[in-house]
Amino acid sequence: MSKLFETTKLKGLTLKNRFVRSATAEGMATEDGEATPRLINLMAELAEGGVGLIITGHAYVAKRGQASPAQLGIYDDKLIPGLRAMVDAVHERDGTIVAQLAHSGMLAIPKLINTAPLAPSEIEGLVDVPLQEMTIEDIKETIEAFGKAAARAREAGFDGIQIHAAHSYLLSQFLSPAFNHRGDVYGGGIENRARMPVEVVQGIRERVGQDYPVLIKQNSRDFLEGGLELEDSLQASVMLKEAGVDAIEVSGGTFASGDLMPIRRGIATEGDEAYFKAEARAFKERVNLPIILVGGIRSFAVAERLVNDQCADYISMSRPFIREPGLINRWHSGDLQKATCLSDSKCLRPALAGKGIYCVVEKRLQDQARSTG
Numbered sequence: 001m002s003k004l005f006e007t008t009k010l011k012g013l014t015l016k017n018r019f020v021r022s023a024t025a026e027g028m029a030t031e032d033g034e035a036t037p038r039l040i041n042l043m044a045e046l047a048e049g050g051v052g053l054i055i056t057g058h059a060y061v062a063k064r065g066q067a068s069p070a071q072l073g074i075y076d077d078k079l080i081p082g083l084r085a086m087v088d089a090v091h092e093r094d095g096t097i098v099a100q101l102a103h104s105g106m107l108a109i110p111k112l113i114n115t116a117p118l119a120p121s122e123i124e125g126l127v128d129v130p131l132q133e134m135t136i137e138d139i140k141e142t143i144e145a146f147g148k149a150a151a152r153a154r155e156a157g158f159d160g161i162q163i164h165a166a167h168s169y170l171l172s173q174f175l176s177p178a179f180n181h182r183g184d185v186y187g188g189g190i191e192n193r194a195r196m197p198v199e200v201v202q203g204i205r206e207r208v209g210q211d212y213p214v215l216i217k218q219n220s221r222d223f224l225e226g227g228l229e230l231e232d233s234l235q236a237s238v239m240l241k242e243a244g245v246d247a248i249e250v251s252g253g254t255f256a257s258g259d260l261m262p263i264r265r266g267i268a269t270e271g272d273e274a275y276f277k278a279e280a281r282a283f284k285e286r287v288n289l290p291i292i293l294v295g296g297i298r299s300f301a302v303a304e305r306l307v308n309d310q311c312a313d314y315i316s317m318s319r320p321f322i323r324e325p326g327l328i329n330r331w332h333s334g335d336l337q338k339a340t341c342l343s344d345s346k347c348l349r350p351a352l353a354g355k356g357i358y359c360v361v362e363k364r365l366q367d368q369a370r371s372t373g
C-alpha cells in the first residue's frame, strides 16, 4: 500500500491518509461571517471525497482582520453554532477538520472593516490605503483575539486549529522585514519579528491546553526583495515549535511577489509541481515536526515521491479540490490520473468577491453540456 494511504497520528489525532485540503477561503459565509448551509455542504462534500484532513478557509479572529466579503468568521461566540454544524457534518462523514485562524492586518478591506487596516508598520505604497501601525495594546488585543478564537474552535468541536502565518497576512507581516520596520521588541532580528506569532501560540496554548492540535502555516520565504528568507523562517519555526506548535504547513510568497506568489499559475509538468519542495526539505531537516507541503501538487506520483523521499509527511492541496472534491477517493480507487485542475486560478475571483468558490472551467463545461443536452 502507498504510504499516502497510511493511517497516521498527528498530536493524537488519527488521520486516515496523508492528504490535506489546504485552507481555501470559500466566500460562502454570511455578511457577519456565519457558516451557511452552502458552506457546510461544501465541507460535507470534501469529507465524502476522502481527504484525510480538511482545513477551513481562513476565519477572521477579529472584525478588523477581515480580508474579503462572505469570509468565515470566528471572532464572536455567536458564530459557534454555525461552526459546530460544519464540524458535525464533517464528523458524520468520518472526516477530520481543523479551523484556520487568521487576521489579515494590512490586507484587510477598509470598506468591510470601516477603518484603516492595522499593520506592523505604516509603510506607504504597499497597499493603496493608509495603514495604522499597531500599538503594543493592539498587539496584545490581537493575541487575545487569536486565543479566544482557538477556544471557540475547540468548543465548536474542531479537531484542532491552524494559525495562518503565511502569504503576507498579519503574522506573516510581522515575520517579514519587508513589512515589519518596528523599532521595539516586535521588530528587528528574527527573535523579535517572531515574537508576535510566538505569543499568539502561547496565548492559544493557555486557552486550549497542551493536548489540542495546534498547526501553523508559514512562509518559507517571501520571494520578495528585502522579505523573509529561508534561514530566518527556519529559526522562527524552531521558536514556534518551542512555544507549542505541533505541525508546520510550508508555503511561501506574498501578494507582492509577482509570479512567485503563493498560488502559482501554469503548472503543466511534474517539474512545475511542489514549488516549495526544496524549502520543505530544509524544514524537515531543521525542525523536528510533521511537515505538510502545499503548492502546486497535482500528480499522485509526485505526492508519493515527496513522502517517500522525506520532503514532507503530508500532502496539501487547494485548487484541485475545488474542481474535484472526490480526488482522493478517485486516487484510492486506483485511478491515478493527475488532478484535472488547470491551475489557472480563475477560482480566486468568485471566492474573493464573496460569491462562493467554484471551478470556472468546470462550470463552463457543465453549462455547455446542459445547453447542448
Ligand SMILES: Cc1cc2nc3c(=O)[nH]c(=O)nc-3n(C[C@H](O)[C@H](O)[C@H](O)COP(=O)(O)O)c2cc1C
Residues within 6 Å of the ligand: 022, 023, 024, 025, 026, 056, 057, 058, 100, 164, 166, 167, 217, 251, 262, 263, 264, 294, 295, 296, 297, 316, 317, 318, 319, 320, 345, 347, 348, 351, 357
Ligand atoms: C480561492 C483560494 C482561496 C485561498 N484561501 C486561502 C486561505 O484562506 N488560507 C490560506 O492559508 N491559503 C489560502 N489559499 C492558498 C492555498 O491554501 C494554497 O496555499 C495555494 O493555493 C497553493 O496550493 P494549490 O496549488 O494546491 O492550489 C487559497 C487559494 C485559493 C485558490
